[in-house]
Amino acid sequence: KAGVTQTPRYLIKTRGQQVTLSCSPISGHRSVSWYQQTPGQGLQFLFEYFSETQRNKGNFPGRFSGRQFSNSRSEMNVSTLELGDSALYLCASSGRVSLDRVYEQYFGPGTRLTVT
Amino acid sequence: AQKVTQAQTEISVVEKEDVTLDCVYETRDTTYYLFWYKQPPSGELVFLIRRNSFDEQNEISGRYSWNFQKSTSSFNFTITASQVVDSAVYFCALRNQAGTALIFGKGTTLSVSS
Numbered sequence: 662k663a664g665v666t667q668t669p670r671y672l673i674k675t676r677g678q679q680v681t682l683s684c685s686p687i688s689g690h691r692s693v694s695w696y697q698q699t700p701g702q703g704l705q706f707l708f709e710y711f712s713e714t715q716r717n718k719g720n721f722p723g724r725f726s727g728r729q730f731s732n733s734r735s736e737m738n739v740s741t742l743e744l745g746d747s748a749l750y751l752c753a754s755s756g757r758v759s760l761d762r763v764y765e766q767y768f769g770p771g772t773r774l775t776v777t
Numbered sequence: 778a779q780k781v782t783q784a785q786t787e788i789s790v791v792e793k794e795d796v797t798l799d800c801v802y803e804t805r806d807t808t809y810y811l812f813w814y815k816q817p818p819s820g821e822l823v824f825l826i827r828r829n830s831f832d833e834q835n836e837i838s839g840r841y842s843w844n845f846q847k848s849t850s851s852f853n854f855t856i857t858a859s860q861v862v863d864s865a866v867y868f869c870a871l872r873n874q875a876g877t878a879l880i881f882g883k884g885t886t887l888s889v890s891s
Contacts, residue, residue: 694877704868706878717877749820753879765812766879768822 663688665754665769673775679740682772686733686754692716693735694766695727698749707750710735739774747776779804781871783882790859790889798854798885800869806830808874811845811852816866816884828852859889 666685674680686693695707706719710729727737733754739746750773753766780803790796802811813825826836828845836843840857856863866886870879 692877694879696879703883704870704879704881706880709877711877719878751822753822765824765827767824768814770819770821773820 665752665767667750667752667769667772669772670770671773671775673777674742675777676742676744678742679738680742680774682737682750682752682774684735684737684752684754684769686735686752687756687767690754690756690767691733692755692764692766693729693733694753694755695735695737696751696753697721698751698771699747704751707737742776744776747774749773779806779809779871779873779880781869781880781882783867783869783885785885786883787886787888790887792860792889792891793858794889795855795857796859796887796889798856798867798869798887800852800854800882802850802852802869802871804871804873806873810872810874812870812872812879813843813852813854814868814870816868818865822868825854856887859887861889861891863887864889 668683692711694709696704698704707721708718708727709716713729724740729735749771751771752769755764755766782801809830811828814822816822833845842855844853866884868884869882872879
């Protein structure tokens with residue numbers, strides 16, 4: 662079974678630009694979560710999508726948004742990039758079939774975003 | 778509020794030594810889930826184990842073992858006879874029953890030298 666894939670793997674953007682990151686979950690998984698990893702703040706939850714609906718959102722500004730498609734693929738968008746947005750963005754998929762059961766999350770390799 | 782503390786920032790050992798990574802968590806929930814992930818230099822987080830709050834049995838998987846103690850809110854991870862390939866950052870994480878977000882500790886960087 663193929664794992665979680667993320668594209669692109671590396672990205673360099675300029676302040677003020679916007680960026681879109683893509684994540685394809687493990688086949689059959691309907692839940693996709695996004696995390697930001699920085700040296701200072703560590704791993705922080707951004708949001709989760711389940712069956713095309715955002716189910717939970719972390720404490721990030723509205724510049725961070727996402728969506729999920731009918732095939733469970735997800736995209737994350739960051740508008741008006743700031744230097745502090747430089748981070749490793751990790752996507753995780755989970756074989757969640759209902760809202761009341763917790764499943765482990767499997768992570769992709771991440772997209773390393775550098776904002777200059 | 779939920780919180781995960783990994784007090785050990787960095788640990789260095791020599792191959793074949795045993796090493797224990799500590800994890801202490803805080804939560805008011807009665808049902809919760811604990812996880813350990815490994816992050817090698819490639820960056821991908823690799824799932825190692827999930828433990829439910831109502832199951833305090835310790836678990837062993839090859840050279841890996843986990844000790845879950847609700848009385849001390851700890852979920853420690855031991856690697857027996859460490860190998861160079863074990864070098865990585867290890868994260869402990871917490872998730873409650875209703876939530877979907879993993880709350881991660883800051884991680885422990887393990888360096889195993891030959």
